[in-house]
Amino acid sequence: MTAEAPNGSLTISREALPGSQVALTIEVPASELEAAYEKTLRKLTQKVKVQGFRPGKAPRAVLEARLGAEAIREEVIESFVPEVVNRALTESELEPIDRPRVDLIEFERGKPARFTATVSVMPAVTLADLDVIRMEPSVTEVTDEMVDQRVQELLETQAALEPVERPVEEGDVIVADLDVSTAGVDVPSQARRAMEIEVKDGVLIPELHQAVIGKSTGEVAEAEVKMPDDAAPEVAGKLAHLRLTVHGVKRKDVPRLDDRVAETISNGEQKTALELKIAVRRDLQEQAARIDELAHEQKVLQAVVEASEVEIPASLVDHEVAHQLEDLEARIGRQGLRLDRYFAYAGTTAQEWAAKARPDAESRLRVDMVLAEATKKLGIEPTTEEVYAHLLSEANKDPELRGEVDKLTQNRTAVEYFRHRLTRIKTLEALVALAAGPGTGESNSGEG
Numbered sequence: 001m002t003a004e005a006p007n008g009s010l011t012i013s014r015e016a017l018p019g020s021q022v023a024l025t026i027e028v029p030a031s032e033l034e035a036a037y038e039k040t041l042r043k044l045t046q047k048v049k050v051q052g053f054r055p056g057k058a059p060r061a062v063l064e065a066r067l068g069a070e071a072i073r074e075e076v077i078e079s080f081v082p083e084v085v086n087r088a089l090t091e092s093e094l095e096p097i098d099r100p101r102v103d104l105i106e107f108e109r110g111k112p113a114r115f116t117a118t119v120s121v122m123p124a125v126t127l128a129d130l131d132v133i134r135m136e137p138s139v140t141e142v143t144d145e146m147v148d149q150r151v152q153e154l155l156e157t158q159a160a161l162e163p164v165e166r167p168v169e170e171g172d173v174i175v176a177d178l179d180v181s182t183a184g185v186d187v188p189s190q191a192r193r194a195m196e197i198e199v200k201d202g203v204l205i206p207e208l209h210q211a212v213i214g215k216s217t218g219e220v221a222e223a224e225v226k227m228p229d230d231a232a233p234e235v236a237g238k239l240a241h242l243r244l245t246v247h248g249v250k251r252k253d254v255p256r257l258d259d260r261v262a263e264t265i266s267n268g269e270q271k272t273a274l275e276l277k278i279a280v281r282r283d284l285q286e287q288a289a290r291i292d293e294l295a296h297e298q299k300v301l302q303a304v305v306e307a308s309e310v311e312i313p314a315s316l317v318d319h320e321v322a323h324q325l326e327d328l329e330a331r332i333g334r335q336g337l338r339l340d341r342y343f344a345y346a347g348t349t350a351q352e353w354a355a356k357a358r359p360d361a362e363s364r365l366r367v368d369m370v371l372a373e374a375t376k377k378l379g380i381e382p383t384t385e386e387v388y389a390h391l392l393s394e395a396n397k398d399p400e401l402r403g404e405v406d407k408l409t410q411n412r413t414a415v416e417y418f419r420h421r422l423t424r425i426k427t428l429e430a431l432v433a434l435a436a437g438p439g440t441g442e443s444n445s446g447e448g
Contacts, residue, residue: 021119025116026084028112037076040080073109098313131434133300135300142284151277151280169213174199178190178243178244178245179243222242224242259271300428303435317365325354380430391405
């Protein structure tokens with residue numbers, strides 16, 4: 001515990017506690033406490049009616065006898081202690097992130113008052129030594145097989161569908177009805193009628209995919225499936241019974257690749273099959289490079305976070321989880337659902353949901369705080385011109401924002417949002433450059 005010299009009329013000692021908390025032990029002179037009693041009694045004299053006296057005219061002794069010492073003490077505590085705590089926080093240069101928890105030690109008239117105020121504060125971040133983190137980026141090779149697979153996918157977009165009278169085979173397109181039930185009760189909101197669906201991996205649920213192979217028109221494929229937690233609330237996390245009734249089978253007639261088909265697929269940009277393959281390889285290489293870049297960024301960031309030290313206050317995690325819950329309520333509200341019904345459908349409660357959400361919330365806060373400390377350490381602060389250029393660049397990528405640039409530049413909240421995004425981008429770029437080692441140069445352009 002560290003004691004501070006009296007500041008004004010208060011004597012304050014300060015103790016750092018685990019969980020990024022600080023406890024202040026505050027002592028108030030008896031004279032100041034007496035003044036608080038007098039102020040409270042003057043107010044009570046005007047408010048409290050005493051039989052036989054006009055308002056405000058009852059003698060002090062009569063008023064004190066009428067109310068009782070304990071009631072007066074509670075009134076003084078309610079009005080005086082919060083004001084003293086705020087003074088102590090200001091004098092101690094603390095910026096709490098939650099409401100102070102006050103514990104009275106001594107609070108008796110005629111004596112100095114002593115109490116503690118415990119608050120959570122933004123945690124100090126001990127940033128990793130950025131000069132020792134080294135990481136080589138990985139490079140994904142685009143193989144001939146990857147090019148052939150992508151070309152095949154493009155060819156399938158030109159496929160003709162031909163009805164056939166035979167059992168379902170891999171790659172067919174079927175016309176089918178889907179019915180879903182849980183615990184023997186139908187879930188009409190999840191039913192689908194006369195839907196066309198391709199029988200292949202990644203399209204059908206694996207259990208249903210396996211069950212429908214070999215079925216003929218009029219037959220039913222059934223499967224028991226544990227639904228994912230992010231499914232519709234009526235079935236999320238539950239064991240569902242799926243019934244797929246086949247009404248028709250169509251065979252896909254995929255064209256062979258030739259110059260004419262290549263020109264059609266590319267909307268005339270490539271004139272030959274070879275040109276199409278070259279263009280496909282180039283697109284895949286660009287995609288792979290971007291994915292590699294993002295993956296490398298995340299690896300570097302993870303290394304920096306893991307090598308840094310920061311203790312996240314529980315109150316900050318509480319706030320983050322509450323914010324997530326508000327977002328969830330808004331999302332499901334747009335679907336016409338209430339939050340309590342959503343949790344009932346999902347077979348959980350708000351408390352259980354919040355408990356599961358805490359680890360991810362704490363992890364996000366940790367990343368944000370480490371990044372903020374790295375930004376400060378690296379001295380990254382985009383100029384106003386860079387922020388507006390970033391805003392314009394991002395808005396031009398979004399059809400909905402493209403015509404709103406003037407409004408965005410006049411909206412302080414929007415500008416600050418893009419400033420925050422650009423600062424984060426520039427910080428990540430700088431961390432990646434440092435992880436590459438000396439001689440690679442640092443990128444602070446901000447456009448990624």
